[in-house]
Amino acid sequence: MVPAIPAILTLGGVLTCISAPSEPVSRVSQVAAATEEIPSLELVRIELDPPVRVPLTTVDGRRAAGPWVGMTVEGLQAADGSGVSWSDLAAAERLRAGRRVVDGANPDSRLRWGLLVVSLRGIEDGSMADRATEELKRRVGEDWPRWDRAISEAVLRRRADLEARTRNLEEKRLLRIPPHLKFDHPTPWPKLDATQWKTLCESQRHAALAAVDGLEYASVATGRTLVVGPGSMDEQGAFGVKVDQLQDDVVEFLGLPPSLISWPARMVVFRPADRQTARVLAANVHRAAWPDDARSLVIPSPDGPIVILPPIDDPAEADAELVRAVARGVLPYLETGRRLPPWLVEGIAEASADHLVPSLGIDRIRRPRAHRPLRAGRDPVWITMLPMDDPAWGPDGLARDVAHVMAIHLREHAPESMGTVIRGIKAGGETDTAFRAGVGMSLPGWTADSLEWFHFND
Numbered sequence: 001m002v003p004a005i006p007a008i009l010t011l012g013g014v015l016t017c018i019s020a021p022s023e024p025v026s027r028v029s030q031v032a033a034a035t036e037e038i039p040s041l042e043l044v045r046i047e048l049d050p051p052v053r054v055p056l057t058t059v060d061g062r063r064a065a066g067p068w069v070g071m072t073v074e075g076l077q078a079a080d081g082s083g084v085s086w087s088d089l090a091a092a093e094r095l096r097a098g099r100r101v102v103d104g105a106n107p108d109s110r111l112r113w114g115l116l117v118v119s120l121r122g123i124e125d126g127s128m129a130d131r132a133t134e135e136l137k138r139r140v141g142e143d144w145p146r147w148d149r150a151i152s153e154a155v156l157r158r159r160a161d162l163e164a165r166t167r168n169l170e171e172k173r174l175l176r177i178p179p180h181l182k183f184d185h186p187t188p189w190p191k192l193d194a195t196q197w198k199t200l201c202e203s204q205r206h207a208a209l210a211a212v213d214g215l216e217y218a219s220v221a222t223g224r225t226l227v228v229g230p231g232s233m234d235e236q237g238a239f240g241v242k243v244d245q246l247q248d249d250v251v252e253f254l255g256l257p258p259s260l261i262s263w264p265a266r267m268v269v270f271r272p273a274d275r276q277t278a279r280v281l282a283a284n285v286h287r288a289a290w291p292d293d294a295r296s297l298v299i300p301s302p303d304g305p306i307v308i309l310p311p312i313d314d315p316a317e318a319d320a321e322l323v324r325a326v327a328r329g330v331l332p333y334l335e336t337g338r339r340l341p342p343w344l345v346e347g348i349a350e351a352s353a354d355h356l357v358p359s360l361g362i363d364r365i366r367r368p369r370a371h372r373p374l375r376a377g378r379d380p381v382w383i384t385m386l387p388m389d390d391p392a393w394g395p396d397g398l399a400r401d402v403a404h405v406m407a408i409h410l411r412e413h414a415p416e417s418m419g420t421v422i423r424g425i426k427a428g429g430e431t432d433t434a435f436r437a438g439v440g441m442s443l444p445g446w447t448a449d450s451l452e453w454f455h456f457n458d
Contacts, residue, residue, distance in 0.1 A: 122158035185337025189262035229271025255419035263304035305329030347407030
């Protein structure tokens, strides 16, 4: 879909702001030549009447033929609102399609050629854009210096607009990636003496209570956890003891000793009464967006992980989500805060939940779905390159299924394999080096070997 943009100049049956109403299309170039001002070319819109049919093939193989009823700096538009963006076409295809549309609509329209030049150069300078520029230069003749300035200014504005859009899209994309997958603290966590630790824990507790001021939540500190939420002190204390134990269980599941947990203070677990409160708490206090399909949120901080865990009705589902949150919270604090590969983090979260909440049957659900592409020959290395905002990482997504079985497969390679890989990366080693230490192969070699194993075993 080509995004709609405001157009201050429309070329077609009527030329707004330049010609009188109902000015014929055939006179557009004459009118433009007689005016002192060349319009902002990046805002021109050409109305194609009659529509022009031009077959197109995008770089990803999508085919479209129109008929096209409009042309803007964004691309070609069809009557039903669909369209093809110039950026979705290869450079040669852009020029071919643009020439067909411009020539078919009005062979001598300098404004139309000006729009095409800005469309092409706004994306990239190259031989195709140069050819369009030479054609426009031929058409305007002695008036070229004025057109050259107008083209250059329009291209600068167009590129600035595209850069702003790219930044905006990247910001939105990053918001969709959970905080625990973006956090990176390469240095070892500080070792505090008893007085320093107590002081930091008090500061952490004060900040946690300030975050829920007015909600009348209780707060209870246990060994490595601070629980904040509605309910009695006894209830929160019991929950804190449970989280303490889960921290040990998760780390031991990874083949590592719990003594490696190195957060400076405590894991803070907020238990808001509902999802809306959870979202507000994440946004207003911790400046974190809540991904649409997330059931909990983990926000690493300099003092320790912050977990926001709204209620889940099903007890087994609630326990599994708690394990996932604990796993995501623990991993950044094993010796150093150096980031692990996101696919491995999410695979560990799922595998830990399956191991510690067997009644839910997570593996029984995920494994058959993961097997289908594996046994069809798709190397699981694809999950290591998939952006973490991709829908395939959703709760029931295929990438999450494959990450789950790959994490289990890594753990089953040898008792110490998972922990060796984790510690190797945490120490600052390359991922391939860590995998060679843990499983005797580079990451691509291991995924290829795993594909063979899943094809004939499991």
